[in-house]
Amino acid sequence: MTRRVRIWIFLPALAGLxxxxxxxxxxxxxxxxxxxxxxxxxxxLATPLRHMDNVVNATTYDIRGFDTLGEEFILFAAVIxxxxxxxxxxxxxxMRDEVESDLVRVxxxxxxxxxILVGLWLVAFGFVTPxxxxxxxxxxxxxxxxxxLVAGYRAFAAFGDEQVLDxxxxxxxxxxxxxxxxxxxxxxxxxxxxxxxxxxxTVWSGGSAGFVNWAAGMEVAxxxxxxxxxxxxxxxxxxxxxx
Amino acid sequence: MIATLVPLQSVALALVALLAPAVVxxxxxxxxxxxxxxxxxxxxxxxxxxxxxxxxLSMLVVSTVAYPFIVLIAIARVRARRGEKExx
Numbered sequence: 001m002t003r004r005v006r007i008w009i010f011l012p013a014l015a016g017l018x019x020x021x022x023x024x025x026x027x028x029x030x031x032x033x034x035x036x037x038x039x040x041x042x043x044x045l046a047t048p049l050r051h052m053d054n055v056v057n058a059t060t061y062d063i064r065g066f067d068t069l070g071e072e073f074i075l076f077a078a079v080i081x082x083x084x085x086x087x088x089x090x091x092x093x094x095m096r097d098e099v100e101s102d103l104v105r106v107x108x109x110x111x112x113x114x115x116i117l118v119g120l121w122l123v124a125f126g127f128v129t130p131x132x133x134x135x136x137x138x139x140x141x142x143x144x145x146x147x148x149l150v151a152g153y154r155a156f157a158a159f160g161d162e163q164v165l166d167x168x169x170x171x172x173x174x175x176x177x178x179x180x181x182x183x184x185x186x187x188x189x190x191x192x193x194x195x196x197x198x199x200x201x202t203v204w205s206g207g208s209a210g211f212v213n214w215a216a217g218m219e220v221a222x223x224x225x226x227x228x229x230x231x232x233x234x235x236x237x238x239x240x241x242x243x
Numbered sequence: 244m245i246a247t248l249v250p251l252q253s254v255a256l257a258l259v260a261l262l263a264p265a266v267v268x269x270x271x272x273x274x275x276x277x278x279x280x281x282x283x284x285x286x287x288x289x290x291x292x293x294x295x296x297x298x299x300l301s302m303l304v305v306s307t308v309a310y311p312f313i314v315l316i317a318i319a320r321v322r323a324r325r326g327e328k329e330x331x
Contacts, residue, residue: 031293054297056297057297122300130296130297130299130300131297131300132297132300134301135297135300135301135303138304138305138308139304139308141309142304142308142309142312145308145312224309227309227313228312228313231312231313231316231317232316234320235316235317235319235320236316236319236320238320238323239319239320239323
């Protein structure tokens with residue numbers, strides 16, 4: 001097919017798609033025009049009932065915590081799949097650190113601490129201020145990934161040790177399930193918040209949703225780090241081995 | 244409140260409209276992933292301005308940390324392999 005023919009097929013399709021989009025956009029409701037009942041109910045009741053200021057976190061880790069449990073295991077299964085596909089049987093080579101700039105090392109190392117601290121804060125206070133287990137977990141893993149960027153593979157290897165990460169990932173994912181079961185054992189529906197009732201705006205306000213956040217944070221941080229470590233082992237180590 | 248937000252919203256929307264095609268038009272994968280990171284940051288800005296800080300945090304950690312890291316590693320490997328072929 002020549003370029004000319006392709007353009008002649010593409011143009012009517014583009015015009016059709018554009019017309020559909022314009023038609024669709026003309027019909028969407030204005031910003032903030034919401035009629036469903038659940039948003040208003042949650043907005044009114046999440047803080048009085050669950051003592052959490054952040055309604056989004058109260059929804060995802062408490063009121064609809066069961067949905068998040070499912071998402072948790074999607075990530076869990078996906079990372080196991082990647083590990084199975086990329087599993088490297090070779091011995092790890094001796095590698096020298098590639099980063100030569102002292103400035104990058106110093107400021108980068110400071111940024112590692114900052115990123116991990118922000119991640120921990122996001123997990124711990126997710127139900128008070130914006131944040132939560134997922135966001136905090138990825139931020140913690142990002143801070144550890146920064147170690148590779150500022151100090152090289154050898155320094156990162158300590159963070160990417162699967163002997164350490166696998167149990168953390170398992171305890172995180174399993175912990176979420178166990179917190180739900182604890183409610184069941186107490187004669188309440190699965191994942192019911194067990195001791196919600198701390199003062200609003202404090203780290204104690206979330207009740208067992210706080211622990212759910214920590215379980216999710218552990219799982220997400222470890223899963224991301226396993227992913228980074230596997231990709232680095234598979235893709236970067238062979239390059240360094242040759243050179 | 245809304246009156247002061249409108250100019251900010253317009254700026255954020257304009258940046259999104261500018262950077263979205265820029266991602267597609269950057270044909271080199273390395274350049275594309277960097278522009279994609281910038282596009283992600285602009286979306287973060289948009290979400291914050293529209294009052295969705297939780298979504299913006301998810302977007303921030305995924306589009307500027309997790310996704311570029313994995314893609315950059317893959318690009319490095321492909322480039323190394325290509326360099327190898329040129330040597331032969």
